[in-house]
Amino acid sequence: xxxxxxxxxxxxxxxxxxxxxxxxxxxxxxxxxxxxxxxxxxxxxxxxxxxxxxxxxxxxxxxxxxxxxxxxxxxxxxxxxxxxxxxxxxxxxxxxxxxxxxxxxxxxxxxxxxxxxxxxxxxxxxxxxxxxxxxxxxxxxxxxxxxxxxxxxxxxxxxxxxxxxxxxxxxxxxxxxxxxxxxxxxxxxxxxxxxxxxxxxxxxxxxxxxxxxxxxxxxxxxxxxxxxxxxxxxxxxxxxxxxxxxxxxxxxxxxxxxxxxxxxxxxxxxxxxxxxxxxxxxxxxxxxxxxxxxxxxxxxxxxxxxxxxxxxxxxxxxxxxxxxxxxxxxxxxxxxxxxxxxxxxxxxxxxxxxxxxxxxxxxxxxxxxxxxxxxxxxxx
Amino acid sequence: xxxxxxxxxxxxxxxxxxxxxxxxxxxxxxxxxxxxxxxxxxxxxxxxxxxxxxxxxxxxxxxxxxxxxxxxxxxxxxxxxxxxxxxxxxxxxxxxxxxxxxxxxxxxxxxxxxxxxxxxxxxxxxxxxxxxxxxxxxxxxxxxxxxxxxxxxxxxxxxxxxxxxxxxxxxxxxxxxxxxxxxxxxxxxxxxxxxxxxxxxxxxxxxxxxxxxxxxxxxxxxxxxxxxxxxxxxxxxxxxxxxxxxxxxxxxxxxxxxxxxxxxxxxxxxxxxxxxxxxxxxxxxxxxxxxxxxxxxxxxxxxxxxxxxxxxxxxxxxxxxxxxxxxxxxxxxxxxxxxxxxxxxxxxxxxxxxxxxxxxxxxxxxxxxxxxxxxxxxxx
Numbered sequence: 001x002x003x004x005x006x007x008x009x010x011x012x013x014x015x016x017x018x019x020x021x022x023x024x025x026x027x028x029x030x031x032x033x034x035x036x037x038x039x040x041x042x043x044x045x046x047x048x049x050x051x052x053x054x055x056x057x058x059x060x061x062x063x064x065x066x067x068x069x070x071x072x073x074x075x076x077x078x079x080x081x082x083x084x085x086x087x088x089x090x091x092x093x094x095x096x097x098x099x100x101x102x103x104x105x106x107x108x109x110x111x112x113x114x115x116x117x118x119x120x121x122x123x124x125x126x127x128x129x130x131x132x133x134x135x136x137x138x139x140x141x142x143x144x145x146x147x148x149x150x151x152x153x154x155x156x157x158x159x160x161x162x163x164x165x166x167x168x169x170x171x172x173x174x175x176x177x178x179x180x181x182x183x184x185x186x187x188x189x190x191x192x193x194x195x196x197x198x199x200x201x202x203x204x205x206x207x208x209x210x211x212x213x214x215x216x217x218x219x220x221x222x223x224x225x226x227x228x229x230x231x232x233x234x235x236x237x238x239x240x241x242x243x244x245x246x247x248x249x250x251x252x253x254x255x256x257x258x259x260x261x262x263x264x265x266x267x268x269x270x271x272x273x274x275x276x277x278x279x280x281x282x283x284x285x286x287x288x289x290x291x292x293x294x295x296x297x298x299x300x301x302x303x304x305x306x307x308x309x310x311x312x313x314x315x316x317x318x319x320x321x322x323x324x325x326x327x328x329x330x331x332x333x334x335x336x337x338x339x340x341x342x343x344x345x346x347x348x349x350x351x352x353x354x355x356x357x358x359x360x361x362x363x364x365x366x367x368x369x370x371x372x373x374x375x376x377x378x379x380x
Numbered sequence: 381x382x383x384x385x386x387x388x389x390x391x392x393x394x395x396x397x398x399x400x401x402x403x404x405x406x407x408x409x410x411x412x413x414x415x416x417x418x419x420x421x422x423x424x425x426x427x428x429x430x431x432x433x434x435x436x437x438x439x440x441x442x443x444x445x446x447x448x449x450x451x452x453x454x455x456x457x458x459x460x461x462x463x464x465x466x467x468x469x470x471x472x473x474x475x476x477x478x479x480x481x482x483x484x485x486x487x488x489x490x491x492x493x494x495x496x497x498x499x500x501x502x503x504x505x506x507x508x509x510x511x512x513x514x515x516x517x518x519x520x521x522x523x524x525x526x527x528x529x530x531x532x533x534x535x536x537x538x539x540x541x542x543x544x545x546x547x548x549x550x551x552x553x554x555x556x557x558x559x560x561x562x563x564x565x566x567x568x569x570x571x572x573x574x575x576x577x578x579x580x581x582x583x584x585x586x587x588x589x590x591x592x593x594x595x596x597x598x599x600x601x602x603x604x605x606x607x608x609x610x611x612x613x614x615x616x617x618x619x620x621x622x623x624x625x626x627x628x629x630x631x632x633x634x635x636x637x638x639x640x641x642x643x644x645x646x647x648x649x650x651x652x653x654x655x656x657x658x659x660x661x662x663x664x665x666x667x668x669x670x671x672x673x674x675x676x677x678x679x680x681x682x683x684x685x686x687x688x689x690x691x692x693x694x695x696x697x698x699x700x701x702x703x704x705x706x707x708x709x710x711x712x713x714x715x716x717x718x719x720x721x722x723x724x725x726x727x728x729x730x731x732x733x734x735x736x737x738x739x740x741x742x743x744x745x746x747x748x749x750x751x752x753x754x755x756x757x758x759x760x
Binding site: 041042043045046047048066070071075078079080085086087297298300314315316318319321322323325326328329330331332333 | 421422423425426427428446450451455458459460465466467677678680694695696698699702703705706708709710711712713
């Protein structure tokens with residue numbers, strides 16, 4: 001049987017580990033590297049699907065944990081799956097729920113069988129196993145599913161992380177076996193291991209011995225430094241197969257996208273662009289701009305004079321600031337639209353730079369715009 | 381000098397007082413009767429201007445009181461006026477601020493000069509006079525401005541209302557004289573007088589003796605019964621000139637639009653469609669539908685099976701209920717879009733019924749859909 005998710009490597013950049021490729025899914029073929037907007041609750045906050053297409057988004061992420069709780073995966077299945085439920089006909093990736101169980105839910109108990117926890121909504125006792133996670137994702141009908149992993153803190157002890165990595169590998173195998181729709185959904189395994197070279201290697205070796213459609217790198221962007229994240233990527237991506245896509249989970253600052261791509265990452269997701277948008281913060285070609293600040297009250301220029309998105313073509317900082325100031329959600333829509341456009345557009349520029357073999361020039365340009373250097377680059 | 385706002389009567393319906401016409405403004409010519417969505421704070425809540433055009437909205441309303449407080453009328457003027465500030469190139473009507481001063485603001489003191497009150501936002505003392513209201517509206521640059529009126533309760537005493545009507549007439553004259561842009565903005569006078577025949581007559585006579593671009597009927601839809609409102613319209617509209625537009629302020633239920641049109645009203649506005657949308661309530665061809673109710677959790681049909689708006693073509697009740705249930709503003713956007721489409725589309729059907737001389741048939745159909753009768757018709 002042909003894998004529903006495939007990766008085609010088109011070109012490697014001359015000076016870095018960056019790769020230009022194609023992600024082939026049942027809902028379309030998409031250029032990589034790719035940034036995937038997050039639609040936690042079956043909607044990318046404030047954005048219509050048509051608007052996401054207009055800005056060039058092609059794969060979006062939905063959160064298994066949230067949708068399992070509300071509206072429930074069986075309801076989504078009854079609706080014809082997530083694509084039909086939310087009116088999105090391009091790619092959808094679902095996480096495993098593991099990250100949310102370990103970050104949002106209360107009173108966790110972890111065993112070989114799975115994780116028991118209490119819902120963060122109503123305290124109801126819940127149980128998530130590797131099989132259950134895959135079955136929920138089967139109900140959701142995403143193109144790309146994640147295998148259930150444990151997400152321990154980056155700075156856990158070596159002993160704890162070793163046991164955790166080994167359990168995550170056993171869970172990965174169970175998830176693969178539980179898969180009900182191998183003809184139309186692919187599963188990625190998630191490489192864990194904190195900052196430890198030997199554990200990342202063990203995790204990568206365990207998972208690449210199984211036939212996953214792609215590989216995620218988890219447990220990063222959780223409080224470690226930018227240098228630590230890059231260090232882990234430096235030694236982890238070389239262990240991943242060239243013919244499978246590589247996904248760095250939860251990363252979405254301009255600098256981290258560039259540094260991830262340079263280390264061979266193909267896929268990224270992050271709530272950052274829509275989350276900071278709700279706070280009136282924008283990513284621009286001039287760096288970070290907090291449009292809700294009083295200094296923009298009478299500024300009749302666009303958020304980003306170099307941007308040609310819908311927001312920047314039609315609205316001023318003064319207007320957007322006013323809307324956010326008086327709690328009009330249309331203001332948040334305009335900043336969300338711009339931030340998503342910024343990252344999706346940056347990714348298109350990154351792909352072009354890979355074609356042109358000048359990715360390091362683009363990196364220098366963007367780092368300069370944000371006033372980033374190697375020390376503060378993570379502090380968007 | 382040619383009036384910037386003109387009205388052209390095209391046809392009267394055979395069996396009622398309904399009129400088909402055109403409202404000619406500096407930002408376009410629009411068919412009447414018309415329903416005008418409300419954009420209180422320089423945005424129709426959750427709606428992009430392009431979406432408003434797609435549903436067929438042509439004139440929108442903005443609230444002078446709110447914009448005066450935030451972001452301030454001088455800022456809007458510096459932005460190039462409200463049209464440019466909010467990216468809307470069709471008609472804009474502004475109210476005078478009077479209604480909000482009398483309903484929102486605290487500790488009012490009314491004198492011949494104007495109204496002193498405290499801002500509902502921060503308690504700052506404010507003063508609004510007929511001249512000031514017009515100057516704020518001049519700054520906003522709306523196509524149609526309202527003269528400052530006092531909005532006393534419908535059931536005030538005859539003595540109070542008589543003094544109030546007389547003051548409103550004097551204020552109307554002062555507003556006309558204060559007008560700074562008679563070449564590009566028109567002013568409407570507002571007929572008051574509660575439920576009293578003689579006071580409505582006096583108000584209409586006073587105001588029509590002045591050269592207003594059109595006439596508003598104020599002080600209705602404020603707690604009086606549906607029968608009382610219709611009664612006031614029955615005797616008031618005949619006193620208004622045929623060659624000027626007539627605007628019934630703050631009315632936007634399906635039945636009241638029909639009953640207003642039948643009595644010769646050309647223009648309506650109301651926050652109802654977007655306000656109830658935020659509560660998950662929808663206007664449909666099957667009557668009122670509270671989509672957030674549990675009974676729709678697994679209902680995979682559109683809000684209104686007979687509607688062809690963007691929401692109804694692409695989303696189910698189950699999905700919209702889910703979004704509202706989990707506090708996703710996109711859900712409110714979808715219900716707002718539908719409700720505005722419903723009223724704008726109803727108005728297009730009303731215009732067609734005037735052409736076809738069968739408006740009473742349409743009235744019977746809509747009243748039947750909502751289970752309205754003459755007693756409960758106002759209780760949407």
